[in-house]
Amino acid sequence: MLDIKAISVVYGKNPLPAVRDFSLQMKPGEIVSIVGESGSGKTTLIRAVLGSLPGSGYISRGDILFEGRSLPGLGAEEWRDLRGTGISMIFQDSGAMLNPVRRIGSQYVEYIRTHQKMTKKEAWARGVEMLERMRLPEGDHIMRSYPFQLSGGMRQRVGIAMAMTFQPKLLLADEPTSALDVTTQAQIVRQMLELRDSCNTGIIVVTHNIGVAAYMADRIVVMKEGNIVDAGTREQILRSPSGTYTRSLLDSVPSMGGERFV
Amino acid sequence: MSENHELILEAKHITRRYPAPNGRTLTACQDVSLNFYRGQTLGIVGESGCGKSTFMRMVVSLEQPDEGEFLFHGRDITKLKGEELRQHRQKIQMVFQDPAEAFSPRMRVMDIICEPLLNFKRIRKSEKEAVARRYLEMVELPGDFALRYPHSMSGGQRQRVGIARALVLEPELIVYDEATSALDVSVQKTIIELLVKLQKEKNISYGFICHDMALVQSLSHQVAVMYLGHIMELLPGDKVADGCVHPYTKAMAEAVFDLHMDFGKPIESIESEAPSPLDVPPGCPFQSRCPKCMDICRKEKPVLKTIAQGHQAACHLYDLK
Numbered sequence: 001m002l003d004i005k006a007i008s009v010v011y012g013k014n015p016l017p018a019v020r021d022f023s024l025q026m027k028p029g030e031i032v033s034i035v036g037e038s039g040s041g042k043t044t045l046i047r048a049v050l051g052s053l054p055g056s057g058y059i060s061r062g063d064i065l066f067e068g069r070s071l072p073g074l075g076a077e078e079w080r081d082l083r084g085t086g087i088s089m090i091f092q093d094s095g096a097m098l099n100p101v102r103r104i105g106s107q108y109v110e111y112i113r114t115h116q117k118m119t120k121k122e123a124w125a126r127g128v129e130m131l132e133r134m135r136l137p138e139g140d141h142i143m144r145s146y147p148f149q150l151s152g153g154m155r156q157r158v159g160i161a162m163a164m165t166f167q168p169k170l171l172l173a174d175e176p177t178s179a180l181d182v183t184t185q186a187q188i189v190r191q192m193l194e195l196r197d198s199c200n201t202g203i204i205v206v207t208h209n210i211g212v213a214a215y216m217a218d219r220i221v222v223m224k225e226g227n228i229v230d231a232g233t234r235e236q237i238l239r240s241p242s243g244t245y246t247r248s249l250l251d252s253v254p255s256m257g258g259e260r261f262v
Numbered sequence: 263m264s265e266n267h268e269l270i271l272e273a274k275h276i277t278r279r280y281p282a283p284n285g286r287t288l289t290a291c292q293d294v295s296l297n298f299y300r301g302q303t304l305g306i307v308g309e310s311g312c313g314k315s316t317f318m319r320m321v322v323s324l325e326q327p328d329e330g331e332f333l334f335h336g337r338d339i340t341k342l343k344g345e346e347l348r349q350h351r352q353k354i355q356m357v358f359q360d361p362a363e364a365f366s367p368r369m370r371v372m373d374i375i376c377e378p379l380l381n382f383k384r385i386r387k388s389e390k391e392a393v394a395r396r397y398l399e400m401v402e403l404p405g406d407f408a409l410r411y412p413h414s415m416s417g418g419q420r421q422r423v424g425i426a427r428a429l430v431l432e433p434e435l436i437v438y439d440e441a442t443s444a445l446d447v448s449v450q451k452t453i454i455e456l457l458v459k460l461q462k463e464k465n466i467s468y469g470f471i472c473h474d475m476a477l478v479q480s481l482s483h484q485v486a487v488m489y490l491g492h493i494m495e496l497l498p499g500d501k502v503a504d505g506c507v508h509p510y511t512k513a514m515a516e517a518v519f520d521l522h523m524d525f526g527k528p529i530e531s532i533e534s535e536a537p538s539p540l541d542v543p544p545g546c547p548f549q550s551r552c553p554k555c556m557d558i559c560r561k562e563k564p565v566l567k568t569i570a571q572g573h574q575a576a577c578h579l580y581d582l583k
Contacts, residue, residue, distance in 0.1 A: 037446035153535050181309040186517035186531030208446060211519025215529065238521060252451040254476040255520050257503025261458040261481045262303065
């Protein structure tokens with residue numbers, strides 16, 4: 001489904017690429033976690049896949065194929081068709097992507113009608129249905145709320161509901177649970193796994209929370225300073241990491257009942 | 263455990279309320295009693311809005327409680343005013359979450375570290391650089407950093423400067439408010455190791471706020487679990503993983519993503535989110551999300567009861583035992 005072929009991403013005139021020779025193949029319904037510390041290039045990578053690199057960033061080498069189509073060469077119109085329906089994305093704080101002075105409903109209806117011919121009424125009903133599938137009770141009420149009236153966990157569910165409206169083949173999740181409390185985080189992770197099972201959506205999760213990454217992933221990619229330092233199935237990475245960096249990263253994760261310092 | 267250690271600060275029945283719109287009140291801390299012992303760490307965990315930061319801000323006298331008292335070596339510090347309060351502040355210091363915002367961007371590291379000492383006239387200006395170098399080395403940074411500005415340092419390095427600044431006054435208690443939450447895990451680990459080493463050398467007490475339960479239990483002697491302003495459970499750090507009894511503590515512990523967990527097993531977590539602290543239900547604050555909620559929980563608020571040495575829980579399930 002997705003084939004990233006040795007891409008490098010460069011920002012402006014900076015000679016050092018933020019991502020170097022990154023390759024990844026994904027099958028439908030597969031979940032790949034990309035872990036790494038700040039500045040390792042993990043966010044740059046998924047933004048490159050979505051064709052929305054910030055500022056002066058561009059793909060200097062390599063190619064990204066999504067269902068056989070090369071993404072870097074697409075025009076604005078083609079991207080608009082693809083985003084939301086083929087590939088969609090959820091962010092760390094979905095509240096920041098919503099317009100604070102418009103109600104959720106009006107933004108959701110606009111989003112649906114941009115991608116599909118539908119009456120406002122139908123779009124509204126579709127939105128309510130999606131929200132309720134994400135276990136937001138009283139979807140109608142949510143549609144009539146402003147983003148600031150919802151909690152962080154609810155906003156994140158709204159973001160996921162919007163991203164999943166057209167059942168995209170690929171969902172890109174950039175730190176989807178990092179701003180949430182642990183109990184809410186567990187709920188959101190569970191719902192994302194359910195989406196994979198019910199819609200066969202492939203997911204790329206970018207996160208610094210290695211516990212979440214490991215729990216969700218079929219495969220894990222470890223990045224450092226723009227390079228892949230380790231990649232493999234979850235069991236390979238966790239049980240027998242090949243790189244010393246991976247090992248030290250895994251050792252640093254605090255564990256319940258694990259190493260104690262006092 | 264803690265009985266053998268000298269009691270430094272005793273929080274007794276602390277309550278803090280804030281006025282909210284429409285004549286309502288938000289109770290951020292409700293009847294919280296906790297003790298800080300010399301050379302020991304008290305960790306507080308809880309979800310956002312549970313009152314853990316409010317409590318610690320009162321510990322460092324940034325705010326005053328509406329009810330209750332803080333006894334510092336037996337002396338009530340909530341009544342201190344003016345110069346007395348100013349002198350007292352040297353004893354309890356704080357390290358903040360975001361070291362980038364905790365420093366003035368226009369001050370050099372040595373000015374940042376030595377400002378508290380100069381405020382209390384404990385050193386002369388000419389001694390500044392030498393003192394800063396000594397403390398930088400204590401937090402395992404090169405002494406030359408004394409001449410740098412905060413923006414030319416990484417997050418982990420800045421947090422070390424924050425620790426150095428808290429150390430210079432040689433306080434008896436340091437409060438860390440999510441001090442490692444903004445850092446990468448490998449950096450977090452080195453900072454924690456540093457904190458533990460300094461604690462052993464100097465015999466300081468720590469108050470450590472964090473939402474990462476796995477981290478808190480790894481470095482705390484006692485852990486307090488807070489929910490909507492109430493202490494739900496207080497237990498020794500080494501018992502958190504498999505000795506916790508309160509349904510809320512258990513729910514939090516089950517929601518931790520651990521590398522050693524069984525990935526085939528679905529992650530357990532309570533549904534729904536914490537209610538707003540503006541409308542805490544009467545009775546047990548956790549009743550709306552508790553899987554074991556009983557009739558009595560809706561009527562009567564459970565009080566903290568000792569269930570083992572150094573282990574208290576506020577839950578009706580443990581009333582009878």
